[in-house]
Amino acid sequence: MRKVWRRACALAVAPLVMASAAACGGNDSEDAAGKKTLRVIVNITPNLTEKYWSGLFARYEKNHPDVKVKLELTGTISANAKLTQDLAAGDPPDIAQQISLTAENASLFTDLSDQPWTNDTPLVDQYAIDGKRYMVGVGEQIQSLVFYNKAAFTKAGVDATKIRTMDQFTSAMGKLKSAGYKPLQTAGQWVTGAQFSMMADAGVLTEDPQWTVKRNQGKGSFADSGYVPYLKHYKSWIDSGYLEKSALGLTYADGQTAFLNGKSAMYIMGSYFVPAADAAKKSDEIGVFSMPTDGAYPSGQFGNISNPYVVVNKSRHKAEATEFVKWLVTDREAIKSQLAADGNLRGGFSYPMSSLGTEVQKVLDKAPSVIVKSGSSQPISGFSDELNKQIQSLYTGASAKNAAAGLDKWWNSQS
Structure with a gap:
């Protein structure tokens, strides 16, 4: 430019x-x-x-x-x-x-x-x-999605339709790593925190849609919430080498390209990934499933207004x-x-979709809800940046407990 x-x-x-x-x-x-x-x-x-x-x-x-x-x-x-x-x-x-x-x-x-x-x-x-x-807005996006490399899953003997819980998700990563793949693709910039939201919000906010409202009212904390197990899962993936520490040096575009080039087996991202797969002519080689959770499955889809x-x-x-x-x-x-x-998607509007786009639509059709962080459910301004910071701290030695405490400390300082 x-x-x-x-x-x-x-x-x-x-x-x-x-x-x-x-x-x-x-x-x-x-x-x-x-x-x-x-x-x-x-x-x-x-x-x-x-x-x-x-x-x-x-x-x-x-x-x-x-x-x-x-x-x-x-x-x-x-x-x-x-x-x-x-x-x-x-x-x-x-x-x-x-x-x-x-x-x-x-x-x-x-x-x-x-x-x-x-x-x-x-x-x-x-x-x-x-x-x-x-x-x-023009439409809506859904973001609690796991895109996966079909060839990698076949080689590792992993059945995507059987992955419903976080433990099953972690187990699949181990098999994919043994098969010679980077199990899960991430990147630096905003991607790290965003992927955590796509993962954890699906489970936590499906179980308690009013969680953010309560936190805004000073009720509860991150340290004593359903977010902690997801932080622990995430930290365990770093410690096991399922998430590479060097990925923090990648841009959003770099991470997307790495997944599209078959260097990694899974990629947590929103529905807006589909056009990139289409443009790369990789849509038929990629599958998608709803984000596994520690609770009900399928969960609500974390999403937002598009454009x-x-x-x-x-x-x-x-x-x-x-x-x-x-x-x-x-x-x-x-x-x-x-x-x-x-x-993106909108009721009453259709357009020619690839096989991958059609699969994303099926995920939305099966989702019990679309979880939107807006209005009274909108976090304090600046939260996404702080979350990104705390998730990235897990790569440099912080524990899940440290990250949760850091989120609470920051949130309380803004009130």
């Missing part, structure tokens, strides 16, 4: 921001020839590339000649961080995708509750803040921004495009 960085903005925005020619203190120069420019912040991923977003936006522009949609690149930082920087610089975008909506920052965004088209968007009320709809959008309150073109978001989440072709690009 090309770094575009205006010297006049340096102190306010900092050199890490890789934005497409954003002007400090306003965008009057962006509106030209009677067109209104909508600046949109998105996350760029291996599936949702700059090319993909530009193509999607071009579809809208074709039928709305008075609007120019401008992709704001975030470079090495998240969409959330880019939005924060732009707002601090007095240079607000119009729309942001994939941001963390909380009660504390909701006032930064437009209340869409009076827009009737929001009624049919996925999980809209689960993400409401004090009953108000600020965020709307969520907010309209920034300080947008110079709020009406046009709202109309564009409406198109993104209600136009049938725009919806299908976004669902297919990131392997």
Whole structure:
């Protein structure tokens, strides 16, 4: 990605921001020839590339000649961080995708509750803040999934349909290691903590859907909860060499590539992995099963809203921004495009799926629920970063007890 960085903005925005020619203190120069420019912040991923977003936006522009949609690149930082920087610089975008909506920052965004088209968007009320709809999305993702290399399982004599408990999962890792495979693929960056959530939340929050609500109320602790057994399982995998310590040096993309290249036997990841497998033409070689648990099986699927959008309150073109978001989440072709690009799902919408995508859909169909951490069930802001830190500490000698205590100490310090 090309770094575009205006010297006049340096102190306010900092050199890490890789934005497409954003002007400090306003965008009057962006509106030209009677067109209104909508600046949109998105996350760029291996599936949702700059090319993909530009193509999607071009579809809208074709039928709305008075609007120019401008992709704001975030470079090495998240969409959330880019939005924060732009707002601090007095240079607000119009729309942001994939941001963390909380009660504390909701006032930064437009209340869409009076827009009737929001009624049919996925999980809209689960993400409401004090009953108000600020965020709307295209579909939903499920994330408590274990993708596996079929050839590795065959060689190791492991039957994926028989893996239902954490002990059976651990036993399978031992057989896969003996067969010459890295049993479970992980990576550094955000992946370590995210994979733990995909694993542990499925079991803990299926058993007690109100656990996070209670923790927010100061009731209970991580150290005295169902998370501890999962921390112990995870630590045992590191000690047994089923998870390689060197994996912390890998990026998300590196870990995904390692699994796709057959270097590891299993990979815990969300449904958005499917398009990557499809693109690599590996879908038929990969299977999937619901995350094993220490409790009921199958468990609820830890999941979330996919491609969520907010309209920034300080947008110079709020009406046009709202109309564009409406198109993104209600136009049938725009919806299908976004669902297919990131392997997401939505009731009433179908698109051609690979064999692997079809298997993921079957997992969702059998799941008793989709577990969403939002609203009153949303952890304290910053928790995902702290969880990532504590899970990575297991690689450097910390115990499961230490990690649980660390999570409690951090959480209590934020209250």
